[in-house]
Amino acid sequence: MASFMRKYNKRILAVLGVFLMVSFLIGSFLPGGSRRGANPVQARVGDTELRLGDFQRAAAEWEVLTRQIIINVPLVTPGGRRTFGVPVATWELAARGQALDADALGRIIQLTGQVPPSLEMAAQVVSQITPEAYLLLLTEAKRMGVTVSEDRYREVMSKLPPAPNADRRELWRQAVYNYLLVLEVFNRVADTVKVSQPMRVHEIAARFQQISVKLVEFPVDRFLDRVEAPTTQQVEEHFRLYADKTPDPDAPTLTFGYLVPNRVKLQFIAIPRSAVRQQITVKDTDVYRFYRDNPRLFSATAPATQPAAGPATQWAATAPAIAPTTRPFEQVADEIRNRLIDEETNRRMADIERLVSSTLRNDYTAWKAELAKQAPTTGPTTAPSSLGEPYDTYEYLQKLSALVQQKHNVLPTAANLSSFMSARDLQQAIVGLGDAFGRTRDGFVRFHDYATNWVRPLMTEQQQRRAQQLGIETLSLWEPGIPMTDNSGNLYLFRITEVSPAHPPASLADVRPRVEKDLRLKAAYEKAMAAANALVESVRGRDLEAAAAETPGLQVITTGRFSSRQDAQVTGYELDPKSRLAFLNGAFGLLRTRMKTGEQHPVGVVELPAPRRVLVMQLHELEPARKGELFDQETAYIGVELQARIVQELMRQWFEVRQIFSRMNYQPRGSHG
Template sequence: MFKFLRKYNKWILAVGGTLLMIVFLIPQAIEGLAHSAGAERATRATIGEDNTRIRNAVWSEVNREMDFIRRRERFEPFFPELGRIENVGHWYLLSLEAERAGLVPASGSIGISREEIEAAAAGTGLSPRIIERTFAKLFGVERLIESYLTAGESSDRRVRHFASRILHEVDTEYFVINASSEGVDFEPSDQQLREQLERYGKVDPGEGDHGFGYRLPHRVKLEWITISADAIREMLLDSEDMSRVEQRIHWKRNPDGNLPQFVEGATEVPEEVRQDLLARLMERRVEEIARYARDQLRASQRGLSQVDGYYVLPDDWSEQQLEFPELAERVRTRFDIELPAYRAIGDRWLTLDELDELNGIADGETTRFGSEPLGLRELVQSARQLDGSAMVQIQRDIAGPPLVDLEQNIYLFRITDVDPRRAPQNVDEVREQLVRDLRRLEHFRRLSEQTSEMEQRLRDRGLLDAAIRHGEEIRRARLSICDLNEVQMRLMTQQPLKLVPTNIPGLGPIRPTLEAVVDQARHLDALERRGETVRDEDRRFVLPVEDRLAVMVGRIRDQSPLSRDEYELYAQFGLFTELIRAEESGGEADLAEAFGYDALAARHQFRILRDDDEIDPAELEEIDLDELASAE
């Protein structure tokens, strides 16, 4: 028996060890599979009166499509008329409406080559199937928007009237009195502050009436270390890698064939050879340092469990994690360079716009998540606790990928705290803005009450006296309701056609004010055509501009009606008819009202379930995507 065991001991150990390993791992594997299956079947959202459930598996795929869209919308939105797609739910509902309308083409007939799809997949890390399906849905949504914007033909008389009004040019001189928080003795009450916050607390700054809006943007706190390219370069210059022997070897090898001809016995190595060698060494050393720092950080994360690619951090993670000052010291010791600079901003919140202003690190980029470089702003915005991303997995208290700028400085960063976009919790969070805006509103109200007095003084003493009295500078501008140059630019760049108001210097493109000036000028023109006398005081105007909380005081100097030749020139291309269609469709505001996320969610009774949401399982029904898309 013992002889048998000695003879086959290796086989017995191998087979027995394998069986023990199987017995040990099978329960964990079963548990992992069960957890994965459970996560995929969990309900992420509901839709419709019957609360039809949308599973995590479906939501995950839509999230990947949205990740591709976010990357492509970095510079301009897919649908300029609608603006950027707000979130995953918005994209889900938009594509759903396009599918229900039968406007989404089959994946094989979207007019994009397989090479283009595979290139997009390689650049984003997404599968070609996801890329192709996303493009098909984008085409469907585009056709949905186009069909909504299309309107019927207008009569020739109506087109002529419309054209003559929007392109009637008026030569004006004027000045602007802006309402100011300093210009009125007024202190808003606590009740007024609360009412103002209640009305505009969920509105983004600049988006509400008069530009009011107090919703706080995404904000973060950050820490980072900077490994200076100068320090790395100085270390290399003092190293054996840059010795005269290594320089001569590099000169002789001439790896790219772009160096001067090697001269045997030369006493001096050309400067361009030295710089070429240094550049190659810099590239390798920067990559080596970044990899070392990343490995040090990963070592401290070893043993942490993950869910959907994100680490589950223990309560005492702040004590376990590798501190950045310690990491900086390790880098200094390992590579014999100057101690990397450490900086932390923990005493105040940083908005995404303020991240762009951080010296140095704002210029760093990484290709960790695809061939398309991502900077600090995009990475932070993709954090799980903010917008989130299926492909760019960043989270609070876990260091992001190393960033490198054009000068080869290396940056290692970590988000230490997050405050997602939200309405202020109380008046004190935005008290300064509230007080300033209510004072401006009160000043504008008092200015508006003085318009009759201003008009009388303007008639009696003229524009110059009025400008001096208010301490304002007189401007001069040719105004029309429609900025023809902007419309032509939209045509040339194949943007959706819409009426773009002329910019009023000092005020902006305020259409109601433009219309008031143009209509007054056209009335004077009609009087002159009938042979009636037009007095100089009839050319003067005082116009409250409520959108900007300002008053425009001015005088009409001259005007240029649209000529017949100009009308015929633009009419033959259908310009005015298309502008009327855009006006009748309601333009961007009406489109946002029809296809914005809030409108779509209300129309479809769509609700995303958060972690703390509860819903009776009996109220949920299984979702069939094909049936949902084809439902009437």
């Protein structure tokens, strides 16, 4: 663990120095004297001693697995084919979390063009494993006597990039083999996880049974004209309670908050992938050469011999042998051409990224050094840059765009956002960049989150330490951020120019109209809830329609049948995506009430804060799950999905650092005799 190394670093160095000195003296007077003291015991796991050298080797291997061996995965997007890199530790763990092999996981990414949740989850798990925890996992594997087959080891190694030199090659091989040992232990544990038939039946019933409901809605806005204006005391008290709070849009009820979130000003350069791609042409001879040199990429299958004719209603007793063949050039020429164009586009985009990133980084380093020499100033420094404009100016970015155009014949878009923007503002206002993502050492991060949460002037010391543990590169002002890519493959490089940390409003006056509006909304919401609860009380033991008929103006809506799937469509009642989940939870909560109490048509209140509605809902009809044409396939898929879900949760727990320490009875030096 990084904290362990920080905590014991001085002690380790001191002990190491003493042992080296003693070892040297003993060696001087006693031939053959032991030098074991140069490798002191640092911890114990049961009766097993862990020495300094063990920690050093584990740290070197974990560095290899999480930062040096990178698997480039092709990703097909609307902008063409591109690649992104994933550390081998994350990649292999994600494959196990998905209950797939690494090749199958790669095909999923290629087919969907998206990073699957299992990969993001694996990145989170790997990010919190420290070299110290990795050593314990490896010790656990060796104590259990697990092995990795030679075929499995060779299969993984064959997919990895070549090591830079012979020394590195040996370290890489050992690191990969040891990591496979660690994963083999987890495989043994995960293999004990079985989806029982009752679990499968319950999940099938939950997904495929359908219900319909009757409901009466109480729109909160209908009660606004029935509430009085809030008093000064109420306004001041409400502001005091929520000045430093943030409203939760996903909360099941109405929430309030007036905290001004982190906001930033920034500048960025955008390189459109389409502009790079449209410049590229591929010769027919190059297309044919690729076809000729890569026949396996265009193989098809066909019967080696024609099966004997037989009755049309009868399967042949023996399936015909399948022989490979190659698809005609005419069928695949366009596919090859697009592939070659995409590959060249990727290469040129990478060249542009290197040019822009290196120029920004070098000039930032020089600017920062020059700034340290100057007296503090609020204006731009006059320190020169490689482009002839001061680094901390918008003109510098414009010059950088011109440099890209000069060298690559593509003019990037340079932008200067001079107004403070929150994460939500960035996501909604900037097309492309708002939803772009970048790769850190162990995972992926969204631009709007990175730009507003991982800037050092916006972070506490604890948050900065946490970012370091996660492998996320935090930013200083004007420092170039990690490259960002949107779903179309466009490239963005940005820098934060000014920040405004989250803070309560300076005074009530800044948000008074909003507070007064919220208080009226709160009062109206309470009246809507009171009316809904009154109707629920009058329904008990009766039909909702009969009870609603006693109150003028109430309309009963009967929905069509719907399932509990999050994307289920509720016919007869319009719902926005945010409200659908709350609606479904409320509706199927009534079904659970029926199963517990035996009441056939239970009734309850369901809150929909986003559209500002309160519903009185009654379970109407229940249609049990039935076998359809695809029932068997869907059932099998549900089994696999349940298995993967359980394995992923087990993975989170198994690789949690505190669980590792506890499981292994880990005793750092100083905690044992």
